[in-house]
Amino acid sequence: MQSVLRVKDVSVYFNNKAVIEKLSFELNKGEVMAVVGPNGAGKTVLFRALLGLVPYDGEIQWLDNAKIGYVPQKLAIERDLPLNVIEFLQFKGASLNEIHESLHSVGLNHHSLGDTRMGQLSGGELQRVLIAYALINHPDILLFDEPTAGVDIGGEETIYSLIEKLHTKIGLTVLLITHDLNIIYRYAAKVLCLNKSKICYGSPREALNPEVLESLYGAKVNIYPHEHKH
Amino acid sequence: MAPRLIFTLMNINIDTNLLLSLIVGVFVGSASAYIGSIMVLKRLALVGDALSHVALPGIGIALTFNLNPFLGAFTALAIAIVIIWQIQTRTGLPTEALVGLLFTVSLAIGILITPEPELLEALFGDISKVVALDAVLAMIFSLVIFTVIYRLRNALVLDLISSDLAKSQRINTAKLNLIFLALVAIVVALGVKVVGTLLMGSLVIIPAVASKNLTRNLRSYGVVSACFGAMSAVGGIILANGLQLPPGPMVVLVSAALFIISLFFRSR
Numbered sequence: 001m002q003s004v005l006r007v008k009d010v011s012v013y014f015n016n017k018a019v020i021e022k023l024s025f026e027l028n029k030g031e032v033m034a035v036v037g038p039n040g041a042g043k044t045v046l047f048r049a050l051l052g053l054v055p056y057d058g059e060i061q062w063l064d065n066a067k068i069g070y071v072p073q074k075l076a077i078e079r080d081l082p083l084n085v086i087e088f089l090q091f092k093g094a095s096l097n098e099i100h101e102s103l104h105s106v107g108l109n110h111h112s113l114g115d116t117r118m119g120q121l122s123g124g125e126l127q128r129v130l131i132a133y134a135l136i137n138h139p140d141i142l143l144f145d146e147p148t149a150g151v152d153i154g155g156e157e158t159i160y161s162l163i164e165k166l167h168t169k170i171g172l173t174v175l176l177i178t179h180d181l182n183i184i185y186r187y188a189a190k191v192l193c194l195n196k197s198k199i200c201y202g203s204p205r206e207a208l209n210p211e212v213l214e215s216l217y218g219a220k221v222n223i224y225p226h227e228h229k230h
Numbered sequence: 231m232a233p234r235l236i237f238t239l240m241n242i243n244i245d246t247n248l249l250l251s252l253i254v255g256v257f258v259g260s261a262s263a264y265i266g267s268i269m270v271l272k273r274l275a276l277v278g279d280a281l282s283h284v285a286l287p288g289i290g291i292a293l294t295f296n297l298n299p300f301l302g303a304f305t306a307l308a309i310a311i312v313i314i315w316q317i318q319t320r321t322g323l324p325t326e327a328l329v330g331l332l333f334t335v336s337l338a339i340g341i342l343i344t345p346e347p348e349l350l351e352a353l354f355g356d357i358s359k360v361v362a363l364d365a366v367l368a369m370i371f372s373l374v375i376f377t378v379i380y381r382l383r384n385a386l387v388l389d390l391i392s393s394d395l396a397k398s399q400r401i402n403t404a405k406l407n408l409i410f411l412a413l414v415a416i417v418v419a420l421g422v423k424v425v426g427t428l429l430m431g432s433l434v435i436i437p438a439v440a441s442k443n444l445t446r447n448l449r450s451y452g453v454v455s456a457c458f459g460a461m462s463a464v465g466g467i468i469l470a471n472g473l474q475l476p477p478g479p480m481v482v483l484v485s486a487a488l489f490i491i492s493l494f495f496r497s498r
Contacts, residue, residue, distance in 0.1 A: 082442055091387070
């Protein structure tokens, strides 16, 4: 399988303190990989390093000409910010047609939502708009930072089935940060447990054993992996 | 024809001086409101207000050495924005307290070194004293501000929503913010002539917050801000002329009136 991302011995330091230490992993084309770990484990920092937003030691190698879409952690947008959905999507330099198309691909309609202010979208709608934003340039890889933070329970389900749909339909490679172990069992082929350094790596069923989870979260975590119902 | 008729009806003497100050008012009022619309979104409105105080020692020094006060104001502002920018990008410290300190100190120094007769003018502006050169400068710089802000607007708003998203699109946010602050310095240096260093904040803040009450998208927000800015300046100058009052405070009061009206039409 072709690898789209190779991370080798990557360390990130803030004020001479390691936030990520000697991290190595690989992401293959068409794969869904989850990054899991407690708060402050360096998950978001890892994403920022992958995007080249923070300096790091070591090697991060993307496939040549790989196009990366990035969905940041839920944004706090002021309710009365005078910016509507269409205008926001235009920040990517896309034409109206492309914008309508990408809104459609995340299950939103530009007729009903195009004029809505960004700050007045529900959590689920905002997350979809951010995904539409990431999809505009037809990326090969999507980086999701906690796709369902701030989304209600019904909405969570649809966001993940949307990600799953994009994965199977367009063949997107997906790297996502999540706290939800059930999601990992259902959708991810690979999991990377991160707590400053690599705690586990591999297929969820093998990698996520009780000892790993205990060392990751510092307490016993009960897991009930769901069986696939497809 | 029509404006002249209105002026005649309102019993206002239209002379070259008034015409010049109206030209300066329209350009500076709309340009500062336009850039102010972004400053309000970036929560930089009060920084802009405080920044205008830095112009005072610059004006004082320029007057002492018989130089153009605009030049003095701009130089002082340029130094100040480099300092703010350094604080913003290097340290990530909360700028508020430091900015407050820097600017009250410069106001204090400015009051001490500005020659007494010019002090009042520098503090509250006097647009009735504009000359043709001021009008030309105001036009050129206002057009520069409109053009550059119009082109950078998307990047600036994206940066304020998510700096990471902006950077991931290869937007150099540090450079972007430096350019933005430089434009703020230009607009403040221009506006000092109209409303003075003490009231400059109102020229960038009030039309923008009034416009924010009424508009739901970025495009109309910018356009309406600029219109409100121009209306405040023109209305204030004409009223001041008719009532024989100082124009600076009148401009501020007209914009405040627009703000109060906008409250009744607030779109939720």
